[in-house]
Amino acid sequence: MEIFVVSKKSEEMKITRKKSNKLFKEAKKMFPGGVHSPVRAFKSVSGSPLFITKGKGSRIYDVDGNEFLDFCCSWGPLILGHNNSSVRKHITKALAKGTSFGTPTPSGNEIGKLILDNHRFMDKIRFVSSGTEAVMSAIRLARGYTNKPKLIKFDGCYHGHVDSLLVKAGSGLATFGVSTSAGIPESLAQETIVLPLNDLKAVEKVLAKRNDVAAIIIEPIPANNGLLIQDKAYLKGLRKLCTKHKTLLIFDEVISGFRVGFEGAAGYYNIQPDLITFGKIIGGGMPVGAFGGKNKIMNHVAPLGNVYQAGTLSANPIALSAGIAMLKTILKKNFFKTQEKKTKFFVENIMTHVKKKGYEFSIQHIGSIFWFNFSKNRVCTSDQIDGSKMKIFSKMHNHLLNKGIYLGPSGYEVGFISSAHTYDDLKHAIQIITKTLDKVL
Template identity: 45%
Template sequence: MTLSSTLYAKAQTLIPGGVNSPIRACRAVESEPLFIARAHGSKIVDVDGREYVDYVMSWGPMLLGHAHPVVHQAAKDALDAGSSFGAPCPAEVDLAQAICELMPAVEMVRMVNSGTEATMSALRLARGFTGRDLVVKFDGCYHGHADPFLAAAGSGVALIPTSFSQGVPKACVADTLVVPYNDLDALKTLFAEKGKDIAAIIVEPAPGNMGLVLPRPGFLEGLRALCDQYGSVLIFDEVITGFRWSLGGAQGRYGVRPDLTTLGKIIGAGFPVGAYGGRRDIMEKLSPCGPVFQAGTLSGNPVAMAAGLANLRELAKQDYAALEARTGAFAEELAAIVRSKGVPVQLNKVASAFTLYFTETPVTDMDSARTSDAKVYTAIYKQMREQGVYLASLGYECAFTSFAHTEEDLAKTLAAARALKL
């Protein structure tokens, strides 16, 4: 028995399912989880000493690679000065300034401790600002596990046949309206009926939790126009896309300005962190300036702030276009290899992220994502892991590259793909 298996057996007696986030259990790919001992650059190493080329990258934030020396040193220096103060620290001001300078639609920002905390706070703020209750989300977009967002879910519960989690009162999702992603006509119909009561649209501008799905031309612009017409708040959930799609996030790449933006992952460089920000007139509704309450003892944690600031400063020096070109070419070759084995493949790719869907159907929303053959993905996951390539433990996810991935890493991955038996 491997040490990972031993730890997993013990963990299941102490932690529900043996994991602290459901997807880590690897049940969708009929496997046991690997317990990770350390990581460096593009690699992770499990407790049994096996090294893997990593395409999960902590689910996105490690765009510079694991344990980047500049980020690592910034965190160590901050830790030496104290891990938490429960009071303002200089780094949170500096990180807020960096975010406001880089994200086109963010004029003010507040730090929190997770993406879920960011989205639930942004929704409360939008409701407080508009005085309305209804919120629109899109099937397959995942905005964390707060009750109002579990009317329909993304990757974490996409394989569960119920539409929302048990334990969520009906009243908590009664004001959540769910529309297919990329269906602007359905959204226009909904707004024509209920627009005067809709506080906000919340959307992943390019969803990453039904696999990677790209917005159709005009879709994001259509959301902006509807919110302008009806006085609703447009919220971009850029927890995944922020600073990965570009230094200005998806809003910088697509040229559509939301009213509020939620962030996470990259702004903490692997530390627990989230943030939400946007128009000054909306943000100033937050206490202590205004009547919308939100608080957090560890918000603005000095270690996370220092690491996140160092991360953004280092990312500003990187060649995003070159990484996108390398990632796109690699993903195309990977898709071609799988197709050569008689498996239908749809490839969605942008920036340093991609998803392979095993279906004849172009994937533009959750319904088409569901046509992907989960058994094929399970076979690929298992065989690639045996060959030292670490993929997401569910097919409804993105694969992420980083500035640390080398040509040798990509070549090893393609060689492992050529050896697949499907």
């Protein structure tokens, strides 16, 4: 392994959060918890959140003038890094023509073609404005198509803040969902059956007993509760069971879509889901989501069919222009291979150090997604994660911030490597991360 040299300046740096702290105090008076999405409040790590004013390439900059090498990348959409010039140019060009028309637009057709011509697993797609909306619409379509009410989801998968999916497994034998948020009627939570990941028998058992399950929804690469990579045989098994029991298989690819390949996890594992949901990368950093599938199912969506779904700002031309720029870039030859190679370099170099020291630590990774696992063992279900280790992550997070490295503010969150991250960026990060591990482990 090459030896990387960290400059003295970086060693001595300790960030000030003075202006961020002041803004957070003000924000707390206006917004619940001072934020518009809970994890941003830094509740699982120390200090208050940083107020970011600018992003460029692999870096973000806060109001106090601190610069960070960013591995959160806006929680996944920014696979080209911040303020990518092609994305910016497309947005600027679209903006000059107006912001929203509430009509079909040529940009809708352009992105539709771009996706469907390069994705074997869908005939039709509908655009919405977020991942949550995509999931909500897909499960309505599954219920409308099958005329069945129940859903199966998995413990450890997150599908946005959709009422019937904000549930966890009930106790004992009852697998019906118990809501994880106030405001969700018990009757609705009970429409969802929650099962453990990577356990085909558990799914088989439920489907053998009941014929009212409209869909199984899964993050084929679960990346919201650590990175719980599933066995390919398990995912293939789900496909078989769904076909056998006339239940739809929904791949929630809000994170994995366009991340592990243009065809996402469906392509990566070569599995045909019945419906796929998208968000994040598809919008190039703008609010876009989508759901798609084969004609026989998608033709049930209004106005063709009787499953209602609509949106004032759906397929907004400016948002789509960002998506078009993003998708055109990632379609270039070797794009995904290059990101995966970089991620392996990052992981393997950290792991060389970890193994030498014998730390209880590993990094789970796939494509350009990684997750710090405070265990040597493979973790593929949520109950295998030792929650007590999150204290170590909190220390690590704070230490890394002071050295100019930004990770998502929770040990359950994954990190992302973008095309803007250079090998020099990664060498710099490897040096700082290994030193931080020496301090916290």
